[in-house]
Amino acid sequence: MRVIHCFGLMVLTAAAQGPPARPARVVPPARIVSFTAKPESIQAGQPVVLVWATENPNGVTIDPDVGRVAARGSRQIFPSTSTTYTLKVTGPQDSLLTKSVTVTVAGTAAGAVSKAAPPKDARMPDGKPDLTGVYGFAGVRGLAEPELKPGAEKYKVDRSGHFVGGRTTLGTDCVPLGVPQTFVTPYPFQIVQKQNFLVMLFEYPNTFRFIPLDGRPHSADPDPTWMGESVGRWDGDTLVVDTIGFNTKTEVSGYLHSEALHVVERYHRVANGLQYDVTVEDPNVFQKPWVFPSRVLPARPDEERVDEFVCENNVDYGKFFGKDDKK
Amino acid sequence: MKLRLMALAIALGTMPLATPGFAHHSTAMYNMTNPVTVTGVVKRFEWVNPHAYIYLEVTDESGKKVEWQIEMMSLNHLKSYGWTHATVKPGDTISCTGGAAKSGDPAMLSSLVKLADGRTIKS
Amino acid sequence: MTKSVTVNVAGTTPIETSEAGTPKKETPRAANGKPDLSGVYDVSFGGGGGRGGRGPATDGPELKPGAEKYRVVRPAEDTGIYSDCMPLAGPQAFSVPYQFQIVESAHSVAILYGYPGTFRTIPTDGGPHPADPDPTWMGDSIGHWEGDTLVVDTVGFNDKTEINGFRHTEALHIIERFRRPDANTLQYEATMEDPNVFVKPWTVARTFSLRTDLAKVDEFVCEHNIDYTKFFEKK
Numbered sequence: 001m002r003v004i005h006c007f008g009l010m011v012l013t014a015a016a017q018g019p020p021a022r023p024a025r026v027v028p029p030a031r032i033v034s035f036t037a038k039p040e041s042i043q044a045g046q047p048v049v050l051v052w053a054t055e056n057p058n059g060v061t062i063d064p065d066v067g068r069v070a071a072r073g074s075r076q077i078f079p080s081t082s083t084t085y086t087l088k089v090t091g092p093q094d095s096l097l098t099k100s101v102t103v104t105v106a107g108t109a110a111g112a113v114s115k116a117a118p119p120k121d122a123r124m125p126d127g128k129p130d131l132t133g134v135y136g137f138a139g140v141r142g143l144a145e146p147e148l149k150p151g152a153e154k155y156k157v158d159r160s161g162h163f164v165g166g167r168t169t170l171g172t173d174c175v176p177l178g179v180p181q182t183f184v185t186p187y188p189f190q191i192v193q194k195q196n197f198l199v200m201l202f203e204y205p206n207t208f209r210f211i212p213l214d215g216r217p218h219s220a221d222p223d224p225t226w227m228g229e230s231v232g233r234w235d236g237d238t239l240v241v242d243t244i245g246f247n248t249k250t251e252v253s254g255y256l257h258s259e260a261l262h263v264v265e266r267y268h269r270v271a272n273g274l275q276y277d278v279t280v281e282d283p284n285v286f287q288k289p290w291v292f293p294s295r296v297l298p299a300r301p302d303e304e305r306v307d308e309f310v311c312e313n314n315v316d317y318g319k320f321f322g323k324d325d326k327k
Numbered sequence: 328m329k330l331r332l333m334a335l336a337i338a339l340g341t342m343p344l345a346t347p348g349f350a351h352h353s354t355a356m357y358n359m360t361n362p363v364t365v366t367g368v369v370k371r372f373e374w375v376n377p378h379a380y381i382y383l384e385v386t387d388e389s390g391k392k393v394e395w396q397i398e399m400m401s402l403n404h405l406k407s408y409g410w411t412h413a414t415v416k417p418g419d420t421i422s423c424t425g426g427a428a429k430s431g432d433p434a435m436l437s438s439l440v441k442l443a444d445g446r447t448i449k450s
Numbered sequence: 451m452t453k454s455v456t457v458n459v460a461g462t463t464p465i466e467t468s469e470a471g472t473p474k475k476e477t478p479r480a481a482n483g484k485p486d487l488s489g490v491y492d493v494s495f496g497g498g499g500g501r502g503g504r505g506p507a508t509d510g511p512e513l514k515p516g517a518e519k520y521r522v523v524r525p526a527e528d529t530g531i532y533s534d535c536m537p538l539a540g541p542q543a544f545s546v547p548y549q550f551q552i553v554e555s556a557h558s559v560a561i562l563y564g565y566p567g568t569f570r571t572i573p574t575d576g577g578p579h580p581a582d583p584d585p586t587w588m589g590d591s592i593g594h595w596e597g598d599t600l601v602v603d604t605v606g607f608n609d610k611t612e613i614n615g616f617r618h619t620e621a622l623h624i625i626e627r628f629r630r631p632d633a634n635t636l637q638y639e640a641t642m643e644d645p646n647v648f649v650k651p652w653t654v655a656r657t658f659s660l661r662t663d664l665a666k667v668d669e670f671v672c673e674h675n676i677d678y679t680k681f682f683e684k685k
Binding site: 049051073074076125132173175176190192193194197199201206207208210212225226227304305306307308310312 | 481488536537551553554555556558560562567568569570571573577578580581586587588665666667668669671673
Binding site for chain 1: 352353355356357373375376377378380396398401402403404406407408409411424428429430431432434439446447448449
């Protein structure tokens with residue numbers, strides 16, 4: 001193997017004769033741009049703001065006390081004693097970079113105030129799990145293709161030719177993705193839970209679901225919506241969400257559906273996030289209920305909240321296809 | 328000799344790039360298997376969803392200026408790579424590597440940018 | 451015209467219902483003792499400075515010299531800020547005939563806007579703002595409690611929105627105050643400053659009513675916009 005340095009990139013190439021047997025991958029190195037604490041000297045009880053910036057990281061943490069963080073950000077902390085904070089960045093080819101700052105604290109603090117997310121075993125006053133927090137997405141592995149009813153082949157999404165939608169989206173106009181499709185697209189979502197209901201805030205495409213938890217039934221004939229009408233109930237510590245009232249404009253893992261779509265989800269908190277089980281049925285499309293393999297929607301302790309997402313500069317992608325590209 | 332040929336291949340961008348992350352649309356309209364690199368001056372940087380765009384003025388061999396539309400990932404992906412709205416500014420000279428539009432339009436889906444000071448960053 | 455149904459519950463005696471006003475219900479409180487602002491509220495038109503964005507308020511702010519261009523003047527063919535379903539900033543978001551929903555939890559407040567179906571999240575542990583926030587339509591908000599008032603400080607706006615008839619720059623800074631003096635009433639005040647546009651900060655005040663009949667705001671998806679400009683009479 002030969003290593004060539006080009007524009008600061010490491011490129012591994014095959015041996016000298018002929019082109020490489022397998023294409024090399026061009027991956028830029030991770031780097032720490034800056035890491036500061038302001039101020040660096042405080043009286044006990046005063047706040048300090050850590051500010052950091054990294055590029056091309058695989059993962060970023062700040063220890064002690066802060067944990068996993070985003071590539072760039074700032075965090076207000078209240079150290080009670082002099083502390084050295086270390087920023088650790090993992091990057092491509094198992095690289096590891098670190099940088100430290102020390103905050104000097106004079107005097108003693110009455111008690112550190114931390115802006116913590118709810119503890120992992122947080123509970124509501126009535127003892128039910130409090131699922132408040134930010135979570136990531138999870139692709140589906142090992143999903144068996146569903147058995148279609150005769151004549152239902154038309155529901156299969158055709159992604160060939162000049163299809164402009166994405167691998168998990170039907171179009172380019174940022175409309176809601178439906179359930180459970182919304183959990184396979186790589187954006188986080190946030191749960192805010194109250195005693196009798198919770199809301200899910202989806203960063204993509206800036207939409208929300210309202211899920212009552214008081215065991216109420218569905219309405220008799222819900223108006224069709226993109227995210228459906230959900231009702232929730234507790235089965236021990238598992239939240240069971242039953243959703244109907246979908247319109248016909250979304251897909252479920254490669255299949256369109258009718259307004260008879262019925263989705264049952266189960267959310268159960270585990271150490272690293274939410275165990276997510278979902279069963280999908282549509283008597284007009286699938287021969288029997290389509291059971292998805294269990295997967296975990298990962299907790300995102302590095303994200304305090306989801307961001308704004310506004311779809312405002314879509315482009316007509318169809319014109320970029322070549323005239324001779326008819327595949 | 329072989330080293331020079333390989334360096335030339337890289338400059339022409341014929342080494343495939345790491346697959347770009349989620350685009351909310353298909354990438355089939357871009358030639359992702361044979362990426363190219365363009366270098367030019369930033370005219371505009373649109374820090375918006377669903378895709379950020381750099382509009383790059385590229386001077387071709389004949390001296391003609393062509394404005395390239397450089398599409399990148401959505402803002403949440405760019406932020407995870409370390410971008411902010413100020414990472415690129417009008418007037419910066421940068422290079423963008425990616426799949427060009429199959430139609431021949433001066434447009435690409437870029438997955439790597441070399442910034443004005445030589446830093447490279449995923450896009 | 452009225453219609454009545456009677457539901458008989460075994461083991462209870464019926465109580466008289468009255469059409470007369472009932473005494474105001476107390477402010478609900480969260481576990482941490484703060485007012486719980488959660489609920490679905492109606493936007494009611496009232497208070498100063500807001501006329502649904504149809505034009506500049508006659509009693510609006512004083513503009514700096516040279517800032518007259520920020521005053522919105524809509525030509526006849528302009529279909530207005532509500533024709534494209536883009537997010538609305540600050541008090542403008544409450545100037546539409548839709549409901550909004552506040553969901554308050556221990557460390558943050560979420561506001562769900564019935565129009566245009568967006569949401570805003572406000573961490574309530576006091577900030578700070580990022581050093582150079584990326585500009586967004588609704589800005590970067592941080593909140594903290596001053597007694598029973600939730601004070602929300604927002605910076606990091608892009609320059610694409612209007613506030614009550616005025617455009618602005620990315621230097622816009624809005625401070626909002628939310629109070630819930632009783633269960634059915636939400637009081638709101640917003641103070642805007644933009645040193646590039648306004649001579650001094652200016653304030654609008656609104657009052658919203660709780661919708662006791664609604665548990666949630668509806669989904670809103672802007673999916674059928676048409677090019678309305680073609681409908682204007684040809685000159």
